[in-house]
Amino acid sequence: MVLAVGSPFQIVRTTGIYVDGGSAEVTSIGEMLAALIRRPTGFPVAVSPIGTQSAGSIILRLAPDRAALGDEGYELKVTSDSVSLVANRPAGLFRGIQTIRQLLPPDIESEMGLERYDWSIPALSIADKPRFAYRGAMLDVSRHFFTVREVEQYLDVLALYKLNVLHLHLSDDQGWRIQIDSRPKLTAMGSLTQVGGGPGGFYTKQDYQDILRYAQARYILIVPEIDMPSHINAALIGYPELACSARPPALYTGTDVGWSSLCVDKEETYDFVDDVIRELSAMTPGPYFHIGGDEVKTLTPEQYVKFIERVQTIVNKYGKKMIGWEEITKAHLNPTTIAHQWKSDSATAAVAYGSKLILSPAPKVYLDMKYTPATELGQHWAAYVEVRDSYDWDPATYMKGVTERDIFGVEAPIWSETLRNITAVEYLAIPRLPAVAEVAWTPQAVRNWESFRTRIVTHQQRWNYLGINFYRSPQLPW
Ligand code: TNX
Numbered sequence: 001m002v003l004a005v006g007s008p009f010q011i012v013r014t015t016g017i018y019v020d021g022g023s024a025e026v027t028s029i030g031e032m033l034a035a036l037i038r039r040p041t042g043f044p045v046a047v048s049p050i051g052t053q054s055a056g057s058i059i060l061r062l063a064p065d066r067a068a069l070g071d072e073g074y075e076l077k078v079t080s081d082s083v084s085l086v087a088n089r090p091a092g093l094f095r096g097i098q099t100i101r102q103l104l105p106p107d108i109e110s111e112m113g114l115e116r117y118d119w120s121i122p123a124l125s126i127a128d129k130p131r132f133a134y135r136g137a138m139l140d141v142s143r144h145f146f147t148v149r150e151v152e153q154y155l156d157v158l159a160l161y162k163l164n165v166l167h168l169h170l171s172d173d174q175g176w177r178i179q180i181d182s183r184p185k186l187t188a189m190g191s192l193t194q195v196g197g198g199p200g201g202f203y204t205k206q207d208y209q210d211i212l213r214y215a216q217a218r219y220i221l222i223v224p225e226i227d228m229p230s231h232i233n234a235a236l237i238g239y240p241e242l243a244c245s246a247r248p249p250a251l252y253t254g255t256d257v258g259w260s261s262l263c264v265d266k267e268e269t270y271d272f273v274d275d276v277i278r279e280l281s282a283m284t285p286g287p288y289f290h291i292g293g294d295e296v297k298t299l300t301p302e303q304y305v306k307f308i309e310r311v312q313t314i315v316n317k318y319g320k321k322m323i324g325w326e327e328i329t330k331a332h333l334n335p336t337t338i339a340h341q342w343k344s345d346s347a348t349a350a351v352a353y354g355s356k357l358i359l360s361p362a363p364k365v366y367l368d369m370k371y372t373p374a375t376e377l378g379q380h381w382a383a384y385v386e387v388r389d390s391y392d393w394d395p396a397t398y399m400k401g402v403t404e405r406d407i408f409g410v411e412a413p414i415w416s417e418t419l420r421n422i423t424a425v426e427y428l429a430i431p432r433l434p435a436v437a438e439v440a441w442t443p444q445a446v447r448n449w450e451s452f453r454t455r456i457v458t459h460q461q462r463w464n465y466l467g468i469n470f471y472r473s474p475q476l477p478w
Helices: 024-041 090-103 148-160 185-190 205-216 233-238 267-283 301-317 326-330 387-391 422-429 432-441 449-466
Strands: 002-004 016-019 047-049 057-062 074-078 082-087 124-128 134-140 165-169 221-228 288-292 321-325 338-341 356-359 407-414
Touching (some): 016 024, 024 047, 024 057, 057 090, 074 090, 082 090, 090 124, 134 148, 134 432, 148 205, 148 422, 165 407, 185 233, 205 221, 205 267, 221 267, 267 288, 301 321, 301 326, 387 432, 387 449, 407 432, 422 432, 432 449
Parallel strands (some): 016 047, 016 057, 057 082, 134 407, 165 221, 288 321, 321 338, 338 356
Antiparallel strands (some): 002 124, 074 082, 074 124
């Protein structure tokens, strides 16, 4: 809800930020806002505890009595005298800062140091909170490897659009991308290439910690995925005794799917799965572990079900909730397990187990789909997906038998078969990722395409300042 009233708030040389003194977390959120304002203005922007402020201040405050705002909601009140941001939890303050950022002129993203510029925020009153708890993006770092810095660049985009999950697809046939101490040959032998050849790569435990820390500072959860029992060739190169694949394990740089598999009838397979889930769970603070489970073409249905049910037990044993692509609904799921819809042929079965769903309908939110036949990057097996396709759909009515209550959230995956670096990823992600972010955040009744298309083009100048690549969709009024 937005109410606009009165004359704007002006940020000037003496503007200060005042924060709840008791909370180090709120102080560091205040520092993030200060840093954002210092860069383009050259103003000092001190961050101080509440109590000493005069008129002309920006105030960030936690208010435990605002429980209705949930974990990420916030209230923002801007008058000519002050900016007041209130949230129930720190994450809400962080999301609210993104709104302040978007209310300031696009030059706020510049480094120009303009002191006499009109740095004004319109007077208004906003009460805002997300529709869905889980609002994600997925990056496939297996088909092509992305450096820590590239992952951080993508996290910056997620933060700007109030997304709260980055799902990392850490392994596939082409590359194993995460250090596992008890199974050193995973990275020593399985990380050495990627689609089309080239050196590949992997994240050391320190790299993974760096990604986690960068994400945490932006209130973004990392969900790690180890895809199994198929999409597993890279792991089998070092551990061929676990292979039940027609093709012998060897470095693979192509893009076929479904042909590799763990031998699900061997006990050693479960020792391996236990090692990987134990170590990666210990490294990951978030509550979720994604086990993939998609596109298995070489096992019987009985073998597949038995494997998924055993893996579910292992994931739960290490204190995590399991997520798997929708094929896992063929197994008996715990109510805490989450099914990740992508093609809608088996997702609804999750509801019968009391499981919730993450929706990633490929014809809407697969960001690796081409925009049009003229798009050089990407694939088109699901559809051509223009910006409007990503925006104009309602998760609650997308699938028969799935209602709002069954939906944990929405995620936009980007598979990287054709994408060699983060610039290519950005070209396919923007403006579709902001469109999906609005689907996931804003209630259906107050969303509309005409409004989105005129608002999103004003971000062009911000993307330019931030060095973010994007697609100039002809559907938008640039
Ligand atoms: C299907 S979506 C896959 C991926 C591919 C993607 C390409 C899913 C669960 N599996 O292995 O990368 O299509 O669009």
